[in-house]
Amino acid sequence: MKKIFLFYLFIGLVSFCSIGQDLKQNIRGTVVDAESKYPLVGAKVIVTSVDPQIGGICDEKGNFTLLNVPIGKHQVDIKSIGYNPRSLTVIVNVGKESIINVQMEESAVMGETVVVTGRQKGEVINEMATVSAQSFSVEETNRYAGSRGDPARMMSNYAGAQGTDDSRNDLVIRGNSPLGIIYRVEGVSIPNPNHFAIAGSTGGPVSILNNKFLDNSDFFMSAFPAEYGNSVAGVFDLNLRKGNDRLHEFSGQFGFLGTELLFEGPLSKKTGASYLVMGRYSTLALFDKVGLQYGTDATPTYGDAAFKLNFPLKKGGNLSLWSIAGTSGIDILISDQTEPDQDAFGEQDRDQLFGTDMAIAGITYKKPINKKTFLKTSLSYAYQKQSTQHLYILRTLLPDSTWQYDADPFDMMGYSYQIQTGSAYLSLNHKLNKKHIIKYGINLDAYHMNMQDSIRFDITDSSSNFFYRWDYKSNSPDFLAQAFLQWKYKINQRLTLNAGVHAQYFTLSNSLSAAEPRIGLKIATSDKSVLALGAGMHSQHHPLYIYTYHQNLGNQKIYHNLDMDFIRSIHSVISYSTKIGKSMSFKTEAYYQYLYNVPVTVEPSSFSILNQGSGFARFFPDSLENTGTGYNYGLEFTVQKFFDNSFFFMTTLSLYNSKYYGSDGILRNTDFNGNYIANALAGKEFKIGKTDKHSLSLGLKVTYAGGKRRGIVDPVMTDSLKEVIFLDSGYNEVRFKDYFRLDVKVNYVLNAKKTTHEFGLDLVNILNYDNILGLTYTPNQDNPMMPYQERNQLGFLPIFYYKLDFKVAGKKEPPIE
Numbered sequence: 001m002k003k004i005f006l007f008y009l010f011i012g013l014v015s016f017c018s019i020g021q022d023l024k025q026n027i028r029g030t031v032v033d034a035e036s037k038y039p040l041v042g043a044k045v046i047v048t049s050v051d052p053q054i055g056g057i058c059d060e061k062g063n064f065t066l067l068n069v070p071i072g073k074h075q076v077d078i079k080s081i082g083y084n085p086r087s088l089t090v091i092v093n094v095g096k097e098s099i100i101n102v103q104m105e106e107s108a109v110m111g112e113t114v115v116v117t118g119r120q121k122g123e124v125i126n127e128m129a130t131v132s133a134q135s136f137s138v139e140e141t142n143r144y145a146g147s148r149g150d151p152a153r154m155m156s157n158y159a160g161a162q163g164t165d166d167s168r169n170d171l172v173i174r175g176n177s178p179l180g181i182i183y184r185v186e187g188v189s190i191p192n193p194n195h196f197a198i199a200g201s202t203g204g205p206v207s208i209l210n211n212k213f214l215d216n217s218d219f220f221m222s223a224f225p226a227e228y229g230n231s232v233a234g235v236f237d238l239n240l241r242k243g244n245d246r247l248h249e250f251s252g253q254f255g256f257l258g259t260e261l262l263f264e265g266p267l268s269k270k271t272g273a274s275y276l277v278m279g280r281y282s283t284l285a286l287f288d289k290v291g292l293q294y295g296t297d298a299t300p301t302y303g304d305a306a307f308k309l310n311f312p313l314k315k316g317g318n319l320s321l322w323s324i325a326g327t328s329g330i331d332i333l334i335s336d337q338t339e340p341d342q343d344a345f346g347e348q349d350r351d352q353l354f355g356t357d358m359a360i361a362g363i364t365y366k367k368p369i370n371k372k373t374f375l376k377t378s379l380s381y382a383y384q385k386q387s388t389q390h391l392y393i394l395r396t397l398l399p400d401s402t403w404q405y406d407a408d409p410f411d412m413m414g415y416s417y418q419i420q421t422g423s424a425y426l427s428l429n430h431k432l433n434k435k436h437i438i439k440y441g442i443n444l445d446a447y448h449m450n451m452q453d454s455i456r457f458d459i460t461d462s463s464s465n466f467f468y469r470w471d472y473k474s475n476s477p478d479f480l481a482q483a484f485l486q487w488k489y490k491i492n493q494r495l496t497l498n499a500g501v502h503a504q505y506f507t508l509s510n511s512l513s514a515a516e517p518r519i520g521l522k523i524a525t526s527d528k529s530v531l532a533l534g535a536g537m538h539s540q541h542h543p544l545y546i547y548t549y550h551q552n553l554g555n556q557k558i559y560h561n562l563d564m565d566f567i568r569s570i571h572s573v574i575s576y577s578t579k580i581g582k583s584m585s586f587k588t589e590a591y592y593q594y595l596y597n598v599p600v601t602v603e604p605s606s607f608s609i610l611n612q613g614s615g616f617a618r619f620f621p622d623s624l625e626n627t628g629t630g631y632n633y634g635l636e637f638t639v640q641k642f643f644d645n646s647f648f649f650m651t652t653l654s655l656y657n658s659k660y661y662g663s664d665g666i667l668r669n670t671d672f673n674g675n676y677i678a679n680a681l682a683g684k685e686f687k688i689g690k691t692d693k694h695s696l697s698l699g700l701k702v703t704y705a706g707g708k709r710r711g712i713v714d715p716v717m718t719d720s721l722k723e724v725i726f727l728d729s730g731y732n733e734v735r736f737k738d739y740f741r742l743d744v745k746v747n748y749v750l751n752a753k754k755t756t757h758e759f760g761l762d763l764v765n766i767l768n769y770d771n772i773l774g775l776t777y778t779p780n781q782d783n784p785m786m787p788y789q790e791r792n793q794l795g796f797l798p799i800f801y802y803k804l805d806f807k808v809a810g811k812k813e814p815p816i817e
Helices: 002-016 138-143 151-155 284-289 715-721
Strands: 023-033 044-047 053-055 063-070 072-079 085-092 098-106 133-136 161-163 171-173 180-187 217-220 234-238 248-255 258-268 273-281 301-312 318-332 349-370 373-392 396-397 402-405 410-431 434-454 465-474 478-490 495-506 511-524 529-540 551-553 557-559 567-580 584-601 624-644 647-661 667-668 676-689 694-705 739-751 755-764 770-775 788-792 799-809
Touching: 023 044, 044 063, 053 063, 063 072, 085 624, 133 151, 133 676, 138 551, 151 217, 151 234, 171 551, 171 770, 258 301, 434 676, 584 647
Parallel strands: 023 098, 180 234
Antiparallel strands: 023 063, 044 053, 044 072, 072 085, 133 217, 161 171, 217 234, 248 258, 248 799, 258 273, 273 301, 301 318, 318 349, 349 373, 373 410, 396 402, 410 434, 434 465, 434 478, 478 495, 495 511, 511 529, 529 567, 551 557, 567 584, 584 624, 624 647, 647 667, 647 676, 676 694, 694 739, 739 755, 755 799, 770 788
């Protein structure tokens, strides 16, 4: 660590000596057809925000280079004959070349006046999307206060999305459980990409997905295109960026979330092959020593790494090898306590030793077969593991509010879940003509599971025997097969129809969804406004560990939930958006979702899988059947000013209702029915001096949302089972106080001759407001009828970092004057 600090200091001192020079950098990239990915030879790319303007023309591979662009924020216009023009905002810094990849949409009818000029800011990369979709960039994950460089936390800023826990990045989309979300990279599904991930969940405290490794990506919230299956709530469709194929560049960062190193550059300048390699290791142990609180007295450790090797091939083909991996561990030891304490992650009657591992490696091949057809295929292998050991603590709370330990800790429970997944993806885009585009393909996932879990019959008795709750190992792979067909019909410049069908089959439960129709219609009502409608049927299998939970009947194991069918949902959305001036927009969406085939208990109860999927706890299902239902409906508003003239803001309001029926036939609120969410974000960049060499950015985020729901505690069962148990009657009719949080972000950027320095401070919950997370079991001798206490979410959390970017010039690099 000392050597890394001295390295940063040396680079910083050298770079400060060259601050006075006139600083410039290059903008490079490619321009291709949005559907066929065929390079647009002769497309014009012009920086219009400088005088004189700087322009270039794309070569036979669609590549362009704009030399000696002054540092700062610039407007870049892209035009090609027969295509809708595009305009982008590009931030140019000294330390790294700005590389942009542009997809152009072909005009439906030659000679007609273009009504809406191509894809606007914030619209998705996937051309088949119609409603409830949002693109995001690396700049956005950095720009928004409280996002912590995390795609999931960044998406919680948008209408319809909300986090459930400040210490985790679980996403609730329009009242749906976080279980309904999936992550895809290069077309294949990946395991939960978070450190300290609980089995079956989709979130965690720290993301493994480093935003410096990601390219512009999409997120879908409802009625998504037919390409996306096995999800009923939301889809992250992530793209990995390739390394710089011309210059060797370095990026380093030190801060609260870890120490990061990233290297990229050309493997062969002749062929354009490139590499990108990065790694990160946690630094929380350092901040623990200075007394900084982050929700637990234990010290989490984690590390992650990623790489991408990119090889351009002849005739526009491209082959890439890529991998993402992470490992994490934490030991939460209450046996070290001398007096009662609250830990955001732990229980109050046991030591918990927890660890996770996640890795995926893949190979992706892309090729424009001709000007009308594009092929993409990926193969991957993924591994995930969650393991824990719980040690029971026998202790008594003395009158002076200190603990007396009555025995040494002893094993009470442990588990290890391992899943290996082999995946394949194949798709073809084919442009029949200017008006008709089709896309079709398949996904195949093969799962191999090893699930082990054992617990004592009496967890408070060290002489009690253990019994297995999970003891499952796959004899052969279980398959999830998916197929899709999409059709895009550009009826005219004002009217576009997207239609498709998706099918999927899961061998483990013999579940089949033979035909899930998807449809969307987009109408340009004027040159600034768009009305859109979307609808679709969606289905999803459940977390794999739920299928393999068993009951013991003598010496026989009964896998009572192996035949659970898919959960299914019908989405419908109507959307209206309009541009306000040059860089502002207004958008509203209304939606209704009907969920059916929902697993609930066979015995009448309030249980529904719609309430699962957040936090650090697994659940232990009784015999389930697919007879539950639920629904979500709501109305959302967004007013947004995109980053322009050094300022941006976004305000969102989400009003919604989320209800369900358990097997007892009673209509209840879901766990995620907060009813309302309001967000306000703003940011301003200030120049220091007359140039862009120094800049200061300030960001602000305010969130106000309905409080979390809970039931009425059953004190007898809670004290007996040593965990909070709610009564069926009145479940989710009680709610905690409303949620409020104010975040502030400050960034200072300094550009020197070949380096860019960035100092950032993200002040999360700067007012230290006490938001309630839930209830936790705590023995109470004074009042046995209240064996629990409220558990707060994270308080004030300052997150700082220092980032350094610099380039290593090659011998043949064109000079930057």
